[in-house]
Amino acid sequence: MTKLLTFPVKQLTGGLLAWTDQCAAVERFGLNHAAVEGLALEKGLLPARYQRNQHMISVAEQLQLFRSRIAVIGCGGLGGYIIEELARLGVGNIVAIDPDIFEEHNLNRQLLATPHNLGQAKVEAALKRVNEINPSVTVIPVRDFFCTANGRELLSGVTVVVDALDSISSRLELAEICTQMQIPMVHGAIGGWYGHVATQLPGDTTVQSIYRNWVEGKGIEKELGNPAFTPAVVASLQVAEICKIVLGRGELLRHRKLSIDLLEMEIQEISYDGPAKVICFPSCENKPERAAK
Amino acid sequence: MLITVKLFATFRNGRFKVAGQALPPGTDCRTIVLSLGLTEEEIGVVMVNGRHAALDYVLQESDTLSLFPLVGGG
Incomplete structure (x- = not known):
């Protein structure tokens, strides 16, 4: 040794x-x-x-990222970019969850999709890509639907959950499990030129509030689909939030949602009510030394 | 009473970005949603004066109501 x-x-x-x-x-x-x-x-x-x-992330903070375990739920449009950025950032462990295989209609936007891997599992492509770009990162591929039945097991030991799902009912199930398990969750959703991002910490119910009017079905993505750039924008904002949660730095998108319109180039902020009780996260203990500036 | 209605994303198509509306007191957000030809199922966010609000919120003089469509893709 x-x-x-x-x-x-x-x-x-x-x-x-x-x-x-x-x-x-x-x-x-x-x-x-x-x-x-x-x-x-x-x-x-x-x-x-x-x-x-x-000069923005100290060695101690880089170790903090290396020791973290991030669950990416969905390895499609948002998930592909999120996994790429987490691997390059140096997050040590990524749990990649998705039941699907790549299909031709994924090629316009999903970073992990190539003509060569059509028909292959998205999570296997995630594992291969991360091994290529940063072999120090451990990927745990889970080819399965995320649901209430398997959620607790899949999220065991996870530092932060990223919502890269494409169904509102699954997002609400995920939010509920994160609330129960006290795991921070970074939510992102896209449709056409539009998207939004919000972060909820243990004790918050922001995602449940975002979809409080939802009854059934999909949003505007059903009509508009998704282009190449919208998932990249929203995924990058989500990864910035993950990085800050792990390091305990900056201002999170907590109790507020950024709503992004790439057609008119407008960003709106929507406030959500604060939680009944304030829970400090991450705890102030064991915070590593920060990089200068 | 006078209020301001702001529409976002696809709700602007064939409608407007911002419009002033004169309404009888007691009008709620749902009434305006329906008057615009929108359905409750299409609504993602209802925001009044920058804060998230319920569809049955009763609007007050000089409120700004913002409506965003439902977005759920990934």
Whole structure:
């Protein structure tokens, strides 16, 4: 173990652990990339792939991201971009949940869809893509519908849940389970030129309020479909919220929803009532040192 | 009483972005939704003066009512 910890230190260039040295450590000590990245971050060494993060995310915060476990519910339009961004951000564990296979009508917008993987499971494509771009990230693919029956098991040990579903009834089930399990949830939904994002922390019922008028069926996405850019915009806002929840930084979209219109380029903010009781999240304990600025 | 109605996203098609309306006291949001040819099922968000409101909220003088369609895709 001592050898392992001193090995990368000798390889440091400019305080950064280069990818080739990470690979050498993997080979030399028979570990996987995740184990090497975890040990490096614990020693205060930053893998060089994150060097452009380092003035906004400290090494201690990078470790916080590495130790987090994010559940992405739905691996389609929103989910594909969310998984890509989480992997590049350096989130250590991603639980990717989706029952579907890729079909031709997904190709206009779903980042993970290619002509070569039509007919293949979306969660398998997610696993393959993440292994290609950041092998230190562990993906747990779950090819199944998310529902009340399996929800508690699937979300066990999860730091933050991201709602990338395409059905309002499933979103409401997810919100209910997150409320019961006290897990923060970042909600996003899209339709045509339009989308919205909101974050709910344990004790909040914002998502339930957003859909309080809903009776059945789909929204405007049924008529309009979704283009390439709307999922990318909303997914990126969701990942920014996840990053802030994990690090305990910034102002979250809590008790408010951003409603985005990309046709008129307008963003509206809608206020939702505060919770009956205020729950501090994340707790102020064990907060890592922040990067300068 | 005078109120302002703001429509968003697809609700603007064939209607308007912003319009002033003179209404009898006691008018609720649902009445305006129906008068615009919209159905309750199409409604995503009802907002009065920047805050989320229920369809049966009774509007007050100089309120601003905003209506957004239901969005649920991913």
